[in-house]
Every structure is written in structure tokens, then in C-alpha cells.
Amino acid sequence: xSLLPRSLFGRTLLVLIAGLxxxxxxxxxxxFFDRGSGVYRLGAQQTALRIAQSARILNRLDPRQxxxxxxxxxxxxxxxxxxxxxxxxxxxxxxHDRYELALxxxxxxxxxxxxxxSVQITSLGRASRPKNYEAVDTTPLEQWIARHFYxxxxxxxxxxxxxxxxxxxxxxxxxxxxxxxxxxxESLLPRLLLNLAIFALLGAAAVGAITRSLERLAHAxxxxxxxxxxxxxxxxxxxxxxxxxxxFNRMRLDLRSYLLERAxxxxxxxxxxxxxxxxxxxxxxxxxxxESRAKFVRDLDEIDAxxxxxxxxxxxxxxxxQRHPVDVAALVGSLCEDWFxxxxxxxxxxxxxxxxxxxxxxxxxxxxxxxxxxxxxxxRARISVxxxxxxxxISVRDDGPGIPEQDLERVFEPFxxxxxxxxxxxxxxxxxxxxxxxxxxxHGGDIHLRNAPDGGGLIAELSLPRFQSRQRGS
Numbered sequence: 001x002s003l004l005p006r007s008l009f010g011r012t013l014l015v016l017i018a019g020l021x022x023x024x025x026x027x028x029x030x031x032f033f034d035r036g037s038g039v040y041r042l043g044a045q046q047t048a049l050r051i052a053q054s055a056r057i058l059n060r061l062d063p064r065q066x067x068x069x070x071x072x073x074x075x076x077x078x079x080x081x082x083x084x085x086x087x088x089x090x091x092x093x094x095x096h097d098r099y100e101l102a103l104x105x106x107x108x109x110x111x112x113x114x115x116x117x118s119v120q121i122t123s124l125g126r127a128s129r130p131k132n133y134e135a136v137d138t139t140p141l142e143q144w145i146a147r148h149f150y151x152x153x154x155x156x157x158x159x160x161x162x163x164x165x166x167x168x169x170x171x172x173x174x175x176x177x178x179x180x181x182x183x184x185x186e187s188l189l190p191r192l193l194l195n196l197a198i199f200a201l202l203g204a205a206a207v208g209a210i211t212r213s214l215e216r217l218a219h220a221x222x223x224x225x226x227x228x229x230x231x232x233x234x235x236x237x238x239x240x241x242x243x244x245x246x247x248f249n250r251m252r253l254d255l256r257s258y259l260l261e262r263a264x265x266x267x268x269x270x271x272x273x274x275x276x277x278x279x280x281x282x283x284x285x286x287x288x289x290x291e292s293r294a295k296f297v298r299d300l301d302e303i304d305a306x307x308x309x310x311x312x313x314x315x316x317x318x319x320x321x322q323r324h325p326v327d328v329a330a331l332v333g334s335l336c337e338d339w340f341x342x343x344x345x346x347x348x349x350x351x352x353x354x355x356x357x358x359x360x361x362x363x364x365x366x367x368x369x370x371x372x373x374x375x376x377x378x379x380r381a382r383i384s385v386x387x388x389x390x391x392x393x394i395s396v397r398d399d400g401p402g403i404p405e406q407d408l409e410r411v412f413e414p415f416x417x418x419x420x421x422x423x424x425x426x427x428x429x430x431x432x433x434x435x436x437x438x439x440x441x442x443h444g445g446d447i448h449l450r451n452a453p454d455g456g457g458l459i460a461e462l463s464l465p466r467f468q469s470r471q472r473g474s
Contacts (some may be wrong), residue, residue: 009204009211016203017196024192033152036180040151043178047159048103051173052110054080055163058171076134079174086162087172089120096121096157099150107161116164121150121157124174133158133174155179213237217245224252273307306431325355326363328392332383335367344375350385356392356464358443366439367394369432370447370460374398378457392464402451402458411449412437433460440464 005011054073058066058080070080081087092100104119111117129135138146138156146156154177161173213236220233232249235242281300287293329351339346356363367383374381378398386393403411403418410416414434437447445464452459 007211008214009207012207012211013200013203016207017200020196020199021192024195028192032180033149036149036152039180040154040177043154044103044106047175047177048106049110050078051161051163051175052107054173055111055115055165055171058082059165059167063167063169074130074132076132077176079130079133081130081172081174083170083172084168086118086164086170087160089122089160092120092122092157093147095147096150103159103161107163111163115166118162120160122160123156124158124160130174136176153179210237210241213241213245217241217248220248220252224255270307274304277304277307323357323359326358326360328352328356328385328387328394331360331364332367332385332394335364335371336383339371339375339381345380346371346375346383347381348383348385351387352385352392353387353389354466356466358464359439362439362442366436366447366462367396369436370396370462373432373460374400374458377401387466390466392466394462394464396460396462397452397457399457402455403449405451408449408451412447436460436462 005014057069061069066082070082073080100119100121104117107119108114108117124133124135136155138153142153142156146153150157157176159173159175159177161175163171163173165171216233232252233245235245235249237245277300281297284293284296284300287296332348336346336348371381371383374396375398378400380399382397384395384397386395407418411418412433414431433447440447440462443464445462447460447462450459450461451457
């Protein structure tokens, strides 16, 4: 399971925010290290100068006066102890050797003499700590930072500088170098969060503008197969996205022109077939055998019906380049009246909420095929219209034997016929449902078949999404 967002918007925004966070954290780190280094250099110079000055003062005083002066010098972070011999301290870390050497050199420079001087950075235990020298509690993280990056947290360890005075006394100085508080990082957190919030808002707006154009393009591409007549996409967004949209609009126009040209060509072919069919029909009358003549004429009728169906379908698609608002109730009512006048049992119930943008003749042809199919195999057709404002549904139910479940989709294939009751003897060319579905999909909808739940007949449901008609209709 991937933790990355699935959308381009989420991934792009995540990359931008992650990049900003890394940049901010790196910037804060560099700033903290740089500032800590500056604070350490200044603190080290001040501490070395204080130790050197204190040593020179003690060297000039009479031994009997030194105790009082030392009492004045001592504090929580600076203390002096006089010893006859050097103090023995616990060994420090190798990482601190260069800091110890630098401090010793600095103290000697301020002493302006060649007195023996040594510096050790160490952690003082209770036994080795002077009386007034304050202990410092540090966390394991602070100890690790102070060991490997001493200049960041020098206060975690103490400096023990030992200077041999001219009378042979060893002055032991305990001191801590001032440091940049580690808590300063916490004070910078609100600024980091504010920068992230501002950048996230700006990034979301910028990325959203790009992805919205891509989403519109993806949606248009999905609908291209079912609605080649949709309006061109507005060219919004960056120049690269506009170029893609422009190319897509050109492709849509080319595809629509191709489909219409194909429809006209096939329609012309179907029309041209009428002439040889008519000649064959005349010649069939010359066949002397009545049975052979009847079979021949029946085959010609079937070919003529196929050509007629194809011609009507392609004419309906090619003759109306634009869609028009149509009163669905009036269209279905007119269709029912035409069938009723021929003596067929066709009823209708329900109505649409509003006109539907469509090709009127093509939609009528679609419904007429469904009704004809119901009458042919079920004897009667009951039409119901439902409209929830989002999808217009027109169902046609018959009282026939239904269709096996495994063949509910196969019957939409051109020239496919079922055996038994729904066979060639019942009439039809095998194109009715195929043409009806093509018309439905041309309008952005579809047709689905299902057997009635009570086992009485077949239900053909035409679904036409209304949002497509509102957005793409002319």
C-alpha cells in the first residue's frame, strides 16, 4: 500500500512542501551552526581573557590576600582554586582536543608570559566540583551534541584551566563558555510553520490551477467516445497545458468530421444498394418456381430492411449537426400514437422534468427500435419515463420470454440473433438494438437489458445523463 497521494495535485503539493521543509530545516541548521560558532568564538575569547586576567591578579597579590580576592571571583559558572600541585582530572574526549589546544593558546596569549598552562574539557563530578560551582543537568542528546559539536553546546562541559604562578602555586580555574540556547530552535518553529502554511496555500493554488485544466482534459477525453459533439475546451492554464488543450480540440474536430463522413459514406452505400436490390426484385418475378421465388424475395426483403435501417440511422446522425431541446413526453407520446394507430398495444407512463438536448430523429429512432423489439417478441410495449434531474431514464417492457442472462449483452452485437422464439422467423435484421445503443452512446448515455424480476418479459432501459445535455448542448 503506497503512502503517496494518488492524485497529481497531492503528489506535486507533497513534493513542494517536503522540499520547502527540507530547505527550511537546512537553513535553520546552517543558521544555528553559524550563530553557535560565532557565539562560541566570542565566549571562548571572553573566558580565556577572564582566566588570564585573574591569573595575573593572583600572581601579583600576597599569598595572604589571595583568599579574599578568590571569594569575590568565584561564582556559579566561574571558580578558582589554589593548589600546591596540579589537579588530576578525568580524561576527556578525543573530539575536544583541538578545542583544548586552542583555548590554551588563547590563554597564553592573554597572559603575555610563559607560565605553564594546560586546559582540559571535562564533565565534573560532585567530588571534583568546587564548592560554589553550579552543576548542569544535560540530556543524552545534548551530551552527544556537545561531544561531537562542542562549539554548539560548550556549556554542557566545564573548562579546567591550570596555570602555574611564579611562586609555584597552581591556580585551577573552572569555567563554562556561554552558549546559544538549544531552546532557540523551538522559538523558530512558529516561523517555520508560518512559512510552510503560506507556501502550502500558494502552492495549492498554483498546482490546483494546473491540475484543474488536466482534470477537465481527462474528463473531456473520457466523454469523447460517447459525445464527439461536445463544445471545445476553454484554453486555460500555463502555455504547455493550453497547447495540449488546443491539440485535443483539433483532434475532437477531426474525429467528429471523420465520424460524420463515415456516416454519410455508409449511408450513401446503403442508398446505392437499393438500386441493385430493386433490379433483383424484378428479376425474381421471372423465377417460375413459386417456392424458390418466395425464398428469393424473402432474402431480398431482409437485405432491403438492413439497408433501410442503416440508411435511416446514418441519415439521422449526419443530418443534424447540432442538438436541440426536445420535449421528451411529446416525443414518446407521438411515438405511441403512431404505433397505436397501427393497432399495436403500446402504453406510456411518467414524464420528463425538462426538455432534453438531443438529435430528435435519432432519439426517436432509438426508442422506435426498442418498442418494435418489444412488440415483435412480447406482443405489447409498456413505456415508463422517470427523471430525477440528473439522469433521464426511459424503460420499455414487453411480455415476452426474456433473454438468457449470458446473452443480455451479446444481443447488442450487429446481426446477432437468438434461437427459439427470438429468431429469424420473427422478423428483424439483427441491427435494431445495435443501432439503438449507438444512438444512446452518441448522446452520452447507454442502454441496458434485464429480465423482469417476476419472470414476465424483458426490460430495456435507456439512460441519458442530463448534466451532459446541459453542458454540451447547443
